[in-house]
Amino acid sequence: MESGVELRDVTKRHGRGAAAVVALEGVTAHFERGSFTAIMGPSGSGKSTLLQCAAGLDEPDAGAVWVGGVELGRLGEAARARLRRESIGFVFQAFNLLPALTAEQNVALPLRLAGRRVPRRDVRAALASVGLEDRATHRPSELSGGQQQRVAIARALLSRPATLFADEPTGALDTTSAREALALLRALHDQTIVMVTHDAVAAAHADRVLFLADGRIAGELPDPTPEAVAATMTRLEQ
């Protein structure tokens, strides 16, 4: 396993005993380096759990995960945190921005933590590309949910992590902003992008859609169109 992201026979349970829920069951999936994959499936099918396990934010009960050729289960917590900081980007609604920092400080943070100097011009350009040039000095609490999401996208654009995980990146955006945000993600073609979404139009921006149902892979669609994605979702929800 040289690069990209790979899950091999991953099983994950939440809770214990009689209340335990099997969120993922024997999931094997390969996200090639530089590919853009959308994950779809009915509510509760395990999409967020898959993303959390693939990103090293949660540990599988069985199976293994590789990111960029590194097996996460073989790393200690400190090494895993370093890998997340240096080569993984997140565009998550609830795992996003530090509340005490301004938008531009949040955008620059991953590079600063990696010891790099970040020209303010570059930070402003990243914010401008998501339409937030006039919000650079606002803190997250002063931004709407959609604007916070766009700050997270600007951060990914600037730091260009090798692997980017996005959970509903367009969920809080209007149609035009969503289309722009997806085009920006799409332009990051040297990165491996794994995006969970409920939106067939958003999913159609990916190279491939992987479907989950009841914690298992239920199919995939290469070169997706919104119509084909919606038809598959309808079938899975029946």
Ligand SMILES: Nc1ncnc2c1ncn2[C@@H]1O[C@H](COP(=O)(O)OP(=O)(O)OP(=O)(O)O)[C@@H](O)[C@H]1O
């Ligand atoms: N912390 C938790 N404790 C107990 N059960 C959990 C926990 N997190 C998730 N689950 C359960 O695991 C299953 C998969 O959840 P997950 O959030 O991965 O699904 P999802 O496909 O992302 O759902 P949605 O589309 O509704 O966000 C669900 O049945 C959910 O109720």
